[in-house]
Amino acid sequence: MLLLPTDIYISSGVLTVVLTILALIVLPASFTSTLFTPKLLLHLKPVPGWTNRLINLLSLTTLTIVIFLLFIGFTGTHDPLRNLLPLSVWTVFWIALVSLHGVLGNVWRYINPWCGIAGQWCGKFALPDSAGCWPGLVCFLLFSSFTLADTAPEDPFRLATVVTGYLLFTLICCYLFGTNAWLARGECFSMVMQRMAAISPLGLFQGHVAAGFCGWKGLYPSTHLITVSGAVFTLALLAIGSFDGLNETFWWLQLIGINPLEFPGRSAVIFETVAGLLISALLLIICFVFCVWTGSLAANRIAGTRVSLLTASTELSIAILPIALAYHIAHYLTAFMVNIQYTVAALTDPLQNGRDLLGLGRFYVTTGFFNTQSSVRTIWLTQAASVVVGHVISILLAHRIALRLWPQPRAATVSQAPMAAFMVLYTLLGLWLLAAPRGA
Amino acid sequence: MSDKKQPAVKFNRRMVLKSMAAGAGGVAAAGLLPGLGGYSQVHSAEPIKIGFQVHRTGIGAAYGRWYDRTTQACVQKINDAGGINGRMIEIVAEDDGTDPKRGAEVVEKFASQHNCDVSFGTLFSHVVYGSAPRAGELKMPYFVVSEGHHVASGALNRYTLQPGITDVKSQVEAMAPFISENLGKKVTMIFPDFAFGHDHRDYFSAAFEAKGGTILEKIAIPPTETSFTKYFPKIPRDT
Known part of the structure; x- marks a missing residue:
C-alpha cells in the first residue's frame, strides 16, 4: 500500500467521523430517533406448521450439504485451495455469510444445521441464567484461537475433524440444555450471526417485515444481548476482529520480538497470538467501560438520573456492532476476492475427478487486481469506506441508545463525549491497520 | 491396512541422483522429472506420486500460487504426452502454511500417508530447515527451491537437493x-x-x-x- 497516499485517505476518514460527531451536537435530538424508526413493509401471517416445516427443510438441507462437505474434507484432495470444505468454511461461511447477515438479517437462525434435527428439543437441564452467554464466549475464543493461532486451520482433514466435533458437541448441548437456549447462549456462530444481523436494515418487527436505517434492530435487542456476558461477547467480537489484522502488522511482530521480514511461521507464535487475542479483548472491554463510565457520570449529574454503569455499558455495547461488521468486511475483502475464485473452481469439480459441472472451461484464479495501482486504490478505498461507514453508523446508534438512557438531549450528548473520542481513535486504528505494512 | 497399495518400486536417493546425472534435460523448473532412468526397466501402471509441499497459506502464499500453477501445467503436459515410461504423474499437494513445523509434518505425510516417491516445492528457507531433517530420516528425496546457501553448503542432509536454482x-x-x-x-x-x-x-x-x-x-x-x-x-x- 506504499504506493497509495494512505495518510490523506486516513485523515479524510477520521475527519468524516469527527464531522458526524459535530453534526450530532448541532442536530435536534429527534434526528436519530426518526432515523432509527423502522418502516413496516409487509404484514406476516405466521402459519406455524408450515413455518416449522420450512425451517426443518432448510436446516436439513444445510446439514446434508455440511455432511457432503465433510466427506470431501476427509477423503478429498489435501490442497486447502482445491478442497471444497476449507473453502466453504472460511470463504463462504466465515467471510461471506457472516457479512451477508449485516444485509439480510438473521438467516442463520433458519438454515443452521441443527434446528432441523433438534428444533423441538427442550433440554434435560435448564441452562442456568447465571451461565449467561459465557459458554458461547468460551466457544468463540476457542474458535478464534484455532483460526488465528493453529498451524493449519485450513488443512481439509484437520478442519473436517474440528467441524465434525463441533457439530456433534452442539447437538449434544442442544439435547442437554434445549436447542433455543444453546443456540442463543452457547453456540458461538449463532451468536455472531445474531449480532451481525442486528445491523441489517431488514428485520421482523411487530409481526411485519420491516426496513430501516442500518442498526435500528439494535434498539430492540434480545434480552441476553444486553446481559454482562452478552455485552462481553459483543466486545470480544470487535476486539478479536481487530486483532486479526493487527497480528500481521510490523508493529505487532516487533512487539513480540519477531523480524517482520523473516516471519518464522505460526508455530513459533502460538502463545503470543492466543495471549494477544485475549489481551486485546480485555483492553477493549476496559477502554469501552471506562468511556461509558466517565460519560454516564457526567450525564447522570446533568440529568439528575441514576443510570447504572451496568445498564449503560450493556445497552451501549450494541452500538459497536456496526464497527465489528465493517472490520469483518474490510479485513477479509482481499482474501474473499481471491478465494471465492478458488471456491468456484472447486465447485465445478467438487470431487476433483476432472468434472466441469459449471461449464467453466479453462478457469484460472487471477490476482491481477493486486498489481495495478488503480485497482488497488479501489480495493483500499472500499475497505476504508467500510470502516468509516461502520463508525458513522456506530456513533449514530450510540447516540440514539444514549437518548433512551438519558432522554434529556444535553445529557445524552455529554454522555457520548468519551465514546466519541474512542470512536475517532478506533477509526484511526482501523484505517491504520488497513495501510500498515504486514509481515505475517 | 495390510492391503495398502505400495508403489511397485520406490525411488531412492541413488536412483534419483543417477537419473539426474543422466541429464536428458529432464529436470524441469521445479525439479519435476526425477527418476526417469531408474524406471526405464520397470513396467508398472502405478502413477508416480510426487509430494508437493506448497506454501498455500502464510507469508509464502503468493509464491505458492505460482508454483502450483506451473506444477499443474507441467504435470498436464507430461501426462498428456503419455506420462513417464507410461506412468502418469500424480501430484499430492499439502499446504505447509509456510511454517517449519507444519513443513516437517507434511513431509512425514508424503512418506507415511501418501506413499510418495519424491517431494518438492519449498521456497522459504525456514521451512526447508524445518522439513529437511524429517526428509533425511525418512530417506525421502526432497527437492527445494530456496536460495539460501544452506543446501549447497551441506548444512542439511543428502536427501535434500536443490535443483535448477542457485543460492x-x-x-x-x-x-x-x-x-x-x-x-x-x-x-x-x-x-x-x-x-x-x-x-x-x-x-x-x-x-x-x-x-x-x-x-x-x-x-x-x-x-x-x-x-x-x-x-x-x-x-x-x-x-
Missing part, C-alpha cells in the same frame, strides 16, 4: 566480477539487516574486494523499515 552465495560471487569490470570499482551496499541481507553483504563484499573493488559503505536497513528513501543520502558521493 545467494553463488549469485553474488558470479555477479561481483561483472560489476567490477563493467560498472565501477567503488560500491555501496544497501541490504536488509538480517540473515538474507547478511549473506549478500558478506559474500559479495569478499568476492568484490578479491576482484580489486572497494566497498565504501555498508548500509544496513532495519527489517522494520518501510521506506528506503531516507537511507539514500547516506550513500557516499564517490560511489
Whole structure:
C-alpha cells in the first residue's frame, strides 16, 4: 500500500467521523430517533406448521450439504485451495455469510444445521441464567484461537475433524440444555450471526417485515444481548476482529520480538497470538467501560438520573456492532476476492475427478487486481469506506441508545463525549491497520 | 491396512541422483522429472506420486500460487504426452502454511500417508530447515527451491537437493566480477539487516574486494523499515 497516499485517505476518514460527531451536537435530538424508526413493509401471517416445516427443510438441507462437505474434507484432495470444505468454511461461511447477515438479517437462525434435527428439543437441564452467554464466549475464543493461532486451520482433514466435533458437541448441548437456549447462549456462530444481523436494515418487527436505517434492530435487542456476558461477547467480537489484522502488522511482530521480514511461521507464535487475542479483548472491554463510565457520570449529574454503569455499558455495547461488521468486511475483502475464485473452481469439480459441472472451461484464479495501482486504490478505498461507514453508523446508534438512557438531549450528548473520542481513535486504528505494512 | 497399495518400486536417493546425472534435460523448473532412468526397466501402471509441499497459506502464499500453477501445467503436459515410461504423474499437494513445523509434518505425510516417491516445492528457507531433517530420516528425496546457501553448503542432509536454482552465495560471487569490470570499482551496499541481507553483504563484499573493488559503505536497513528513501543520502558521493 506504499504506493497509495494512505495518510490523506486516513485523515479524510477520521475527519468524516469527527464531522458526524459535530453534526450530532448541532442536530435536534429527534434526528436519530426518526432515523432509527423502522418502516413496516409487509404484514406476516405466521402459519406455524408450515413455518416449522420450512425451517426443518432448510436446516436439513444445510446439514446434508455440511455432511457432503465433510466427506470431501476427509477423503478429498489435501490442497486447502482445491478442497471444497476449507473453502466453504472460511470463504463462504466465515467471510461471506457472516457479512451477508449485516444485509439480510438473521438467516442463520433458519438454515443452521441443527434446528432441523433438534428444533423441538427442550433440554434435560435448564441452562442456568447465571451461565449467561459465557459458554458461547468460551466457544468463540476457542474458535478464534484455532483460526488465528493453529498451524493449519485450513488443512481439509484437520478442519473436517474440528467441524465434525463441533457439530456433534452442539447437538449434544442442544439435547442437554434445549436447542433455543444453546443456540442463543452457547453456540458461538449463532451468536455472531445474531449480532451481525442486528445491523441489517431488514428485520421482523411487530409481526411485519420491516426496513430501516442500518442498526435500528439494535434498539430492540434480545434480552441476553444486553446481559454482562452478552455485552462481553459483543466486545470480544470487535476486539478479536481487530486483532486479526493487527497480528500481521510490523508493529505487532516487533512487539513480540519477531523480524517482520523473516516471519518464522505460526508455530513459533502460538502463545503470543492466543495471549494477544485475549489481551486485546480485555483492553477493549476496559477502554469501552471506562468511556461509558466517565460519560454516564457526567450525564447522570446533568440529568439528575441514576443510570447504572451496568445498564449503560450493556445497552451501549450494541452500538459497536456496526464497527465489528465493517472490520469483518474490510479485513477479509482481499482474501474473499481471491478465494471465492478458488471456491468456484472447486465447485465445478467438487470431487476433483476432472468434472466441469459449471461449464467453466479453462478457469484460472487471477490476482491481477493486486498489481495495478488503480485497482488497488479501489480495493483500499472500499475497505476504508467500510470502516468509516461502520463508525458513522456506530456513533449514530450510540447516540440514539444514549437518548433512551438519558432522554434529556444535553445529557445524552455529554454522555457520548468519551465514546466519541474512542470512536475517532478506533477509526484511526482501523484505517491504520488497513495501510500498515504486514509481515505475517 | 495390510492391503495398502505400495508403489511397485520406490525411488531412492541413488536412483534419483543417477537419473539426474543422466541429464536428458529432464529436470524441469521445479525439479519435476526425477527418476526417469531408474524406471526405464520397470513396467508398472502405478502413477508416480510426487509430494508437493506448497506454501498455500502464510507469508509464502503468493509464491505458492505460482508454483502450483506451473506444477499443474507441467504435470498436464507430461501426462498428456503419455506420462513417464507410461506412468502418469500424480501430484499430492499439502499446504505447509509456510511454517517449519507444519513443513516437517507434511513431509512425514508424503512418506507415511501418501506413499510418495519424491517431494518438492519449498521456497522459504525456514521451512526447508524445518522439513529437511524429517526428509533425511525418512530417506525421502526432497527437492527445494530456496536460495539460501544452506543446501549447497551441506548444512542439511543428502536427501535434500536443490535443483535448477542457485543460492545467494553463488549469485553474488558470479555477479561481483561483472560489476567490477563493467560498472565501477567503488560500491555501496544497501541490504536488509538480517540473515538474507547478511549473506549478500558478506559474500559479495569478499568476492568484490578479491576482484580489486572497494566497498565504501555498508548500509544496513532495519527489517522494520518501510521506506528506503531516507537511507539514500547516506550513500557516499564517490560511489
